[in-house]
Amino acid sequence: xxxxxxxxxxxxxxxxxxxxxxxxxxxxxxxxxxxxxxxxxxxxxxxxxxxxxxxxxxxxxxxxxxxxxxxxxxxxxxxxxxxxxxxxxxxxxxxxxxxxxxxxxxxxxxxxxxxxxxxxxxxxxxxxxxxxxxxxxxxxxxxxxxxxxxxxxxxxxxxxxxxxxxxxxxxxxxxxxxxxxxxxxxxxxxxxxxxxxxxxxxxxxxxxxxxxxxxxxxxxxxxxxxxxxxxxxxxxxxxxxxxxxxxxxxxxxxxxxxxxxxxxxxxxxxxxxxxxxxxxxxxxxxxxxxxxxxxxxxxxxxxxxxxxxxxxxxxxxxxxxxxxxxxxxxxxxxxxxxxxxxxxxxxxxxxxxxxxxxxxxxxxxxxxxxxxxxxxxxxxxxxxxxxxxxxxxxxxxxxxxxxxxxxxxxxxxxxxxxxxxxxxxxx
Numbered sequence: 328x329x330x331x332x333x334x335x336x337x338x339x340x341x342x343x344x345x346x347x348x349x350x351x352x353x354x355x356x357x358x359x360x361x362x363x364x365x366x367x368x369x370x371x372x373x374x375x376x377x378x379x380x381x382x383x384x385x386x387x388x389x390x391x392x393x394x395x396x397x398x399x400x401x402x403x404x405x406x407x408x409x410x411x412x413x414x415x416x417x418x419x420x421x422x423x424x425x426x427x428x429x430x431x432x433x434x435x436x437x438x439x440x441x442x443x444x445x446x447x448x449x450x451x452x453x454x455x456x457x458x459x460x461x462x463x464x465x466x467x468x469x470x471x472x473x474x475x476x477x478x479x480x481x482x483x484x485x486x487x488x489x490x491x492x493x494x495x496x497x498x499x500x501x502x503x504x505x506x507x508x509x510x511x512x513x514x515x516x517x518x519x520x521x522x523x524x525x526x527x528x529x530x531x532x533x534x535x536x537x538x539x540x541x542x543x544x545x546x547x548x549x550x551x552x553x554x555x556x557x558x559x560x561x562x563x564x565x566x567x568x569x570x571x572x573x574x575x576x577x578x579x580x581x582x583x584x585x586x587x588x589x590x591x592x593x594x595x596x597x598x599x600x601x602x603x604x605x606x607x608x609x610x611x612x613x614x615x616x617x618x619x620x621x622x623x624x625x626x627x628x629x630x631x632x633x634x635x636x637x638x639x640x641x642x643x644x645x646x647x648x649x650x651x652x653x654x655x656x657x658x659x660x661x662x663x664x665x666x667x668x669x670x671x672x673x674x675x676x677x678x679x680x681x682x683x684x685x686x687x688x689x690x691x692x693x694x695x696x697x698x699x700x701x702x703x704x705x706x707x708x709x710x711x712x713x714x715x716x717x718x719x720x721x722x723x724x725x726x727x728x729x730x731x732x733x734x735x736x737x738x739x740x741x742x743x744x745x746x747x748x749x750x751x752x753x754x
Contacts, residue, residue: 629654664719
């Protein structure tokens with residue numbers, strides 16, 4: 328397809344390639360465009376006869392500054408849209424998609440949540456009730472249905488189960504002093520079940536409750552899944568960083584066992600958000616443990632600040648980033664469910680960082696949305712069906728300590744087991 332425009336900008340080149348693929352060529356040569364024999368997309372203010380698609384552009388892709396946007400949301404084909412314009416459809420889907428995928432709104436002044444992150448309540452998607460939808464994918468699907476010549480790339484649906492290993496073991500491999508204080512705390516709080524559980528593990532008569540790794544491995548093998556594991560490796564236990572020390576033999580062995588079977592990545596600590604040098608340190612710890620280069624990452628507590636966080640990760644060799652979602656609610660932070668290159672608005676350039684969006688995290692369902700395991704199961708299945716419908720990439724997040732056989736978590740363990748069985752058992 329040949330796309331004609333009156334100006335070629337980095338923003339336009341980026342979003343055209345991300346959404347429509349490399350087979351689309353952009354030109355500012357009107358004469359070349361008019362005589363072109365293939366599919367023609369007129370993205371200009373001029374009316375040109377004989378085109379397959381015309382859209383009068385919004386100014387966003389031709390601006391060079393980060394400015395407050397005047398956005399009025401309306402409906403088209405049952406979907407929320409914005410940046411109304413003239414053309415074969417009533418909105419500029421390229422500009423609207425760029426606004427959402429680039430996370431433009433996160434560069435504007437905004438409120439922080441209780442963890443100092445961009446609050447999801449600021450987002451256009453939350454305010455206009457489409458956070459639960461991969462809206463950009465749905466726009467593209469609707470356009471393709473209406474204009475079959477449109478060259479929207481088709482990729483097979485993929486499901487990527489991912490796991491954040493924030494606390495590898497509840498009791499085992501922790502110091503005797505820590506376990507002793509924990510035992511006394513359980514007794515003081517009259518938590519006899521926990522006290523007994525701790526004693527049984529420490530006496531090697533029961534398996535550590537957080538050790539759900541073999542259980543997960545069984546399902547990955549059975550259903551031929553390719554999971555990703557992100558390890559929190561803070562050198563200092565502090566605040567939200569509560570994992571075992573990365574120097575312990577148990578932690579190194581756990582990482583090595585998983586690296587032999589699956590891809591593993593770094594889970595940059597909360598502390599690394601305040602001390603940038605820790606990102607490199609933690610990546611090096613992981614690399615040394617498995618003697619492999621580490622190029623995948625997800626932020627602990629989804630602590631992202633754009634563009635700072637992603638610039639830091641790129642500087643430290645990260646190529647695949649899995650934090651594009653909220654740590655406060657489930658849904659599609661970028662309104663998109665396919666991998667995309669991150670666009671650095673501060674520098675007005677596309678980067679090499681592949682960004683992957685997750686839409687479901689069990690901790691969001693439980694802590695933030697206050698769902699039961701049954702409610703979460705319905706939510707998870709809805710996301711699965713929706714992403715499959717648009718041929719996207721569905722990424723889920725679970726934690727090993729959330730799917731234990733402990734009474735408070737057994738329903739969540741069953742929920743995940745049932746989800747995998749229902750969606751991946753051959754019928």
